[in-house]
Amino acid sequence: MARPPRVRSSGRAAFRDRHGRGLRSSAAGPHLPFLRTRIDLFDDIVASTAHYLKELWPDELDDVVFRVAGLPQRAPESSFERFRVDKSKRVVTFYRLPIERLTRTPESRQQGDAEWQHRALVEGYVFRAVGDLLGKDPWELAPDRYR
Template sequence: MTGPRRTRITDRSRHRDRHGRGLRSSAAGPHLPFLRTRVDTFDEIVASTADYLRELWPDDLADVTFEVAGLPARPSGERVERWTIDATARRIVLYRLPIERLARPHESRGPRDDEWLHRSLVEGYVFRAVGDLLGRDPWDLAPERWRDL
């Protein structure tokens, strides 16, 4: 049995209450599932990548907390941070908007290709942040991950 997940997902879209009127209904109607937003997709990719890395490095990442935020609280000079690491608290915070909006555009051949490119982009930043925390090269964290592509 696995322990509790130490990946904190933002609750922005799950607790939307406008002017005290309660949660919104699905835009697709009551009989269809809720639509997946970009925030939900980003959170799921970060959580699954964190779980994958925890399986590979259980001793090093057992007490690390992964968090997702929209933007850094304080900009640091000319560069917009994509992640922040607190080594003493063993915490990694990934910033969704800089990762998604400031990435270089890739050539896309269709919607399935777009999903894969987005997933690989987000996973790459999770790998880089974990590599910074552990003091390792991100490619050394999971050398077999991209071998068959």
């Protein structure tokens, strides 16, 4: 199966050019693959979950654009929103920092399956946002996903 395209709305470059000295090399050396950052992992989870939902609901999600941003542009009134759904433009934007840092998770996250729990957390927000966009309960979108 082809890997879904990455989701990224920030213009963050993969490398930095400091003081005109040229692009920086990898910290792991030229012969090793680049390390995966938290941003890359979050982008991959959102992209793969969006691709999965687009396969299940092709007609409803055909023209929907999924975006990832660090934080909402506006200052929060009481709490940070985790995602924004613009039904008229058919755009869903996920905010990485509020999802990863401000969402309460079970205490077991410190143990064993932290990677799986992180994936389930992010996927849960993708399901909620798409459910909000389509006017459906998130559990109706993919009832067999976690069985």
